[in-house]
Amino acid sequence: WIGILVLYTVHKGQFNCPGGGLLHSYLLGLIILLASIICALSALVYVSMQGTISNPGPRKSLPKILYTRLLLYFPEFIWAVVGAVWVSDNSVQCEKTVINGVIGTVIASWIIIIFTIIGVVIVFDPLGGKKTFYLPDGVSRNLESSQSGQLLYNVKSSATRVWEKRIRLLCCCIVQDDDHRVAFTSIAELFRSYFSDTDLVPSDIAAGLILLHQEQDKMENCPKEPEEVLCHSPSSLMSDDLDVELENAAHYMLFAAAAYGWPYYVYTNPYTALCKLNGDCCRNRPTDSDITGSDRHNFHFGSILKITGLQYRDFIHISFHNKIYEIPFFVALDHKKEAIVVAVRGTLSFEDILTDLSADCEDLTLEEVLENGFVHKGITQAANYIYRKLINEGILNQAFTIAPEYKLVIVGHSLGGGTASILAIMLRNSFPTLRCYAFSPPGGLLSKSLADYTKHFIISVIVGKDLVARLSMPNMEDLKRRIVRIVANCNRPKYQILLRGCWYEVFGGDPDDFPTELDGRNQDALTQPLLAEESLMVHRSPSYNALEEESHLNSPPQYPHLYLPGKIIHIVEESSSRRLCSSDTKYTARWSNETVFSSILISPKMITDHMPDVVLKALNSLSQEHGSCLSC
16 A cells, blocks of 8 residues: 555656556555555454453454455455556556556555455355354253254264365365275364364464463473472383383384485485485386385485485385375395384375374274274274285295394384384284384374283384374363363463464563463362353363363263373483574483373474484484493
């Protein structure tokens, strides 16, 4: 608006040319129109800043202003069309500077309109008021009729279809078959059931995460009880065992990282990787029968060789084939540890993400081991695919024919770690000495009985506040409950929470002590939901009912608790250098248990702690520290 106003003021007397009257009218109309839009937007911003997240009363005039802004889109669109027509008219023969300025305003107008439409499409919730049809339990009982039941069913079906369309849109670049369609429906149902009972927008969730992070930091700064410190003091026997496993984990993490191929190698060597890979792309490689899937220019296999340090002849089988429930892996001979290593790749494609999100539970029955156990559906199907390849195609037989005295070791990171764990369970009977190293595996993987069974042969390695290791449906339900509770009870406007939160995340300092409605309430009252909380819940979900009756560890029945596999090594960052030029970080490691990961921790490092290079760096640091202690 300022730019157009300056243009109009500077060239005010230069519109006496042929067609200049049209341009003069266009600029004048645009100035008035944009001034109206700015007034509407300013009113929207001002009204939006009033009240709190759970107290929308001061914002009750917002819909009227919003519809006023919506009506202004019509003259804005018409004026943009008129401007485009007038500018393209050859009869206009004004000064070139004026014409170029008007062309710039027309282009800017169209860019703003297009981006606004895209933004509305992205954030618009087609369900809208339909969410109110998720009736509370009491109302449902009073409307015991087939009509009300049909209405509720239709709303749920609509919500599932909306999520399915969103997922299809995100995955539009991949070829879709029957497996994809089944996965889309399953994931859409999962999202529908998770998000249907809350009335939160993305900025509400961001504010909730900021508040939770600061609350969590305040709790961590509190001095620990003596008993809590004592429980983490391992015996010398366990300490020796931990050192051995850390050394093994550092070695096998190279294989798990190598399974990512060239993306990981380029990520960790951004300046030299492409040059090195280009030099190797034309060299000899194993016969085509040893490699399945696409590996153009030999980049994937070249990266695996660089990362592991193995030779061509050490590889038994390599698969780069990638579909939903079918993930890449390789089988290689590790002469240093005298092991046949099966390394499974983690999440690196849309297909892998769909496998991750297929989080329904299914039974895994093992003869002579357990009657049954629950496992993550998508990851189990991926493990089944690799199991069939290893056994039915004789890949393991070929490997043990070459090295019969070697032991079998299965490794993987993230999705690969979860798949490796379930694959290890499937192969355990045939290979009793089998070992598995799962790096940052998903938290919602195995039922309690299966998790206990795997403690004999699986080692899970978790770094810091890794989000993925804590991801499970019960933990997500608990996070939703905590966000609703802390957001509903905060008396500050949302913009203050977001601004102060951004400052805290970037520059640090002491956590804000936001006043809440919880202040001054007695302990008994804290177990009851506030009215503000209930206003953010569209209906009383099973997870919300658990707030009153049970602790957060007791999950809703449709979400059985699933746990991390095997014995767990938890690596924690002890201290880091404050200097910008230094990346020195000290780590400590200890044996842990699954209850430590029963809640999602909010931290800027919750994503970076999951990255394979961070896990490898932490393991190498601990392994080198142990080696230097032994030499001393």
